[in-house]
Amino acid sequence: MRIVSGGVTDLGRVRTNNEDCFRIVESLNLFVLADGMGGEAHGEVASALAVETIVKSCMDPLDSGATLVGNSEPTWGEKTKRLTSAVHLANKNIYDAAEANPEQHGMGATLTAAWIEGSKLSIAHVGDSRAYLLRSGNLQQLTSDHSLVAEQVRRGILTAAEAEESEMQSVLLRALGALPDIEVDTEEHILFARDILMLCCDGLTRMVTEPEIAGTLQAEIDPTKAAEKLIALANERGGVDNITVIVVRVGAESRGWFSWLFGGARKRAARNGAAGGS
Amino acid sequence: MAKLSLMFEEKTVKEVPVGTRAVSIGRSPDNDLPVDNLAVSNYHARVYFEGGRLVVEDLDSLNGTFVNDLRVERATLHDGDSIWIGKHHIKVDASGDAPVPWDTGRKASAPRINETMVLDTKARREMLQQAAATGERVQFAAGRLKVPTLVIVGGRTDQKEYMLTNRLTVIGKSAMATVKVKGWFKPPMAAQINQRDDGYYIGPGDKMPSVNGAPITGPVRLNDGDVIEVSGVRMNFIFRE
Numbered sequence: 168m169r170i171v172s173g174g175v176t177d178l179g180r181v182r183t184n185n186e187d188c189f190r191i192v193e194s195l196n197l198f199v200l201a202d203g204m205g206g207e208a209h210g211e212v213a214s215a216l217a218v219e220t221i222v223k224s225c226m227d228p229l230d231s232g233a234t235l236v237g238n239s240e241p242t243w244g245e246k247t248k249r250l251t252s253a254v255h256l257a258n259k260n261i262y263d264a265a266e267a268n269p270e271q272h273g274m275g276a277t278l279t280a281a282w283i284e285g286s287k288l289s290i291a292h293v294g295d296s297r298a299y300l301l302r303s304g305n306l307q308q309l310t311s312d313h314s315l316v317a318e319q320v321r322r323g324i325l326t327a328a329e330a331e332e333s334e335m336q337s338v339l340l341r342a343l344g345a346l347p348d349i350e351v352d353t354e355e356h357i358l359f360a361r362d363i364l365m366l367c368c369d370g371l372t373r374m375v376t377e378p379e380i381a382g383t384l385q386a387e388i389d390p391t392k393a394a395e396k397l398i399a400l401a402n403e404r405g406g407v408d409n410i411t412v413i414v415v416r417v418g419a420e421s422r423g424w425f426s427w428l429f430g431g432a433r434k435r436a437a438r439n440g441a442a443g444g445s
Numbered sequence: 446m447a448k449l450s451l452m453f454e455e456k457t458v459k460e461v462p463v464g465t466r467a468v469s470i471g472r473s474p475d476n477d478l479p480v481d482n483l484a485v486s487n488y489h490a491r492v493y494f495e496g497g498r499l500v501v502e503d504l505d506s507l508n509g510t511f512v513n514d515l516r517v518e519r520a521t522l523h524d525g526d527s528i529w530i531g532k533h534h535i536k537v538d539a540s541g542d543a544p545v546p547w548d549t550g551r552k553a554s555a556p557r558i559n560e561t562m563v564l565d566t567k568a569r570r571e572m573l574q575q576a577a578a579t580g581e582r583v584q585f586a587a588g589r590l591k592v593p594t595l596v597i598v599g600g601r602t603d604q605k606e607y608m609l610t611n612r613l614t615v616i617g618k619s620a621m622a623t624v625k626v627k628g629w630f631k632p633p634m635a636a637q638i639n640q641r642d643d644g645y646y647i648g649p650g651d652k653m654p655s656v657n658g659a660p661i662t663g664p665v666r667l668n669d670g671d672v673i674e675v676s677g678v679r680m681n682f683i684f685r686e
Contacts, residue, residue: 204562238496275563286621300613305648305664307639309612320642327643338562345563350497356613357621359634 168286168358169418170196173391177398179370180406186210187368187411188218188276196283197225198413202296202368204342205274213274216264217257217343221280224253237348243355246282247289251353254278254291254343261344275344279310279366281415288356288364293349294342297372299380300356301363306381310352312369313341336373360419367397370408374401390414447499448538449492449528451478458533467493470530471504484508484531492522499539501528518686591684593645593667595638600678601627608685609645614638616675617650626676635676639664645682652676 172193178185186203188211201217203210237255239248257278265271277294290298295312311317315338316330325333341349363384375397383400387393394412401410447463461468461478469476471489480489486506493500499522503510511529512520522528524539593609603625607614616624619633626635632651639646647654648664654675656665671682
């Protein structure tokens with residue numbers, strides 16, 4: 168798979184510091200996004216520590232004898248196991264740091280990470296940042312928010328519309344650094360050519376609707392520009408929180424003569440106008 | 446280590462720890478926690494750890510297993526929960542395993558609501574229960590026991606039944622699709638089902654599926670019993686108890 172990506176983070180219009188943090192490791196096709204919390208208690212320390220721990224842990228060569236932390240399913244691939252382990256490690260690092268430094272007590276972070284290898288996508292997630300997959304014009308959510316209102320929707324206590332109006336949106340049920348041990352949501356997905364993956368924090372999803380996200384991702388081919396446009400839209404609506412967006416576009420892989428033959432045929436057809444509006 | 450205490454009218458009858466092995470509960474004396482009462486089935490329920498969580502599972506008992514007044518088939522247990530079996534109840538003590546609450550020993554400060562905060566497990570449970578009590582009578586324990594399942598009723602696929610455990614289920618010919626469609630000229634990704642907070646939505650892939658005979662135009666929320674058709678495969682979407 169050919170991967171093109173871009174990410175942007177923004178202060179928003181209300182906050183005075185940016186507690187979000189993200190990192191794209193192109194050589195690994197690793198994408199990590201964290202939203203810190205704890206205000207004066209160093210939310211940005213927590214999010215940076217989360218991202219740094221995960222990137223470092225995933226970049227570690229396997230033969231360094233790195234041991235996996237936390238539970239993993241035997242059916243998971245190597246990358247999925249390592250990514251999940253890295254999130255457990257990040258949780259531990261933030262928790263330990265907060266325990267060791269009294270002024271950092273109460274800090275935490277949400278985390279959403281994606282790792283692509285071939286056509287396999289591994290997602291690890293804790294908190295209320297999100298991963299979306301735009302495919303065949305459908306924007307599909309790959310993560311569940313670990314927030315009180317989302318849990319109430321899942322249990323049928325609130326409707327999705329009521330949840331959006333709720334004052335309790337900021338109450339999380341899970342975050343990195345809150346407890347010494349954590350449950351990580353991990354899933355594996357298959358990717359197809361023309362899929363668009365997006366990771367974002369709640370600063371985007373509280374301001375911008377899903378149809379708007381889908382429209383922007385489809386209209387803007389350049390990943391960085393797409394992220395910028397989404398952030399601009401969130402800021403237009405008030406930008407009450409920091410906003411971070413990572414956009415990853417999956418392209419078709421070139422498969423030698425076969426792809427040359429058919430890709431070429433398709434290109435020629437397109438040039439002749441046979442491909443219609445595409 | 447988690448501990449189960451069998452209680453009868455506020456008196457402790459027996460205590461057992463929950464370790465790596467499941468604790469069996471029932472009327473038969475060879476259970477780890479025998480309950481001598483005719484309302485209790487021979488092998489009534491069991492309690493064990495799964496993925497770090499303490500789980501109770503009813504073993505198709507005649508009179509049922511209840512956690513805090515709700516009948517369950519399977520449920521995650523929390524510290525302080527009570528499992529009711531007949532006239533007995535079993536107190537769950539998971540305090541030893543319970544993670545340290547978010548705010549223990551830390552300076553108490555009233556959280557501002559626009560600032561993100563995390564709830565510890567006990568506070569979470571209370572808040573959810575309050576929310577449930579104020580709303581309609583919602584049996585939320587029952588909801589999580591239902592497993593969404595696709596039952597194939599026509600066409601060729603690699604299995605006859607699929608439990609939808611992933612947030613995204615791909616139906617198609619692709620080797621990595623969950624529901625693998627067999628046969629010539631089938632698309633790699635015919636359709637997809639996305640699990641969202643409020644339900645399961647089927648959306649188009651390379652094909653436009655139809656639900657109950659009507660072709661869809663965009664993502665459609667699936668209801669129990671819906672019939673989906675795509676790429677020559679007919680399947681029934683049901684919530685399995």
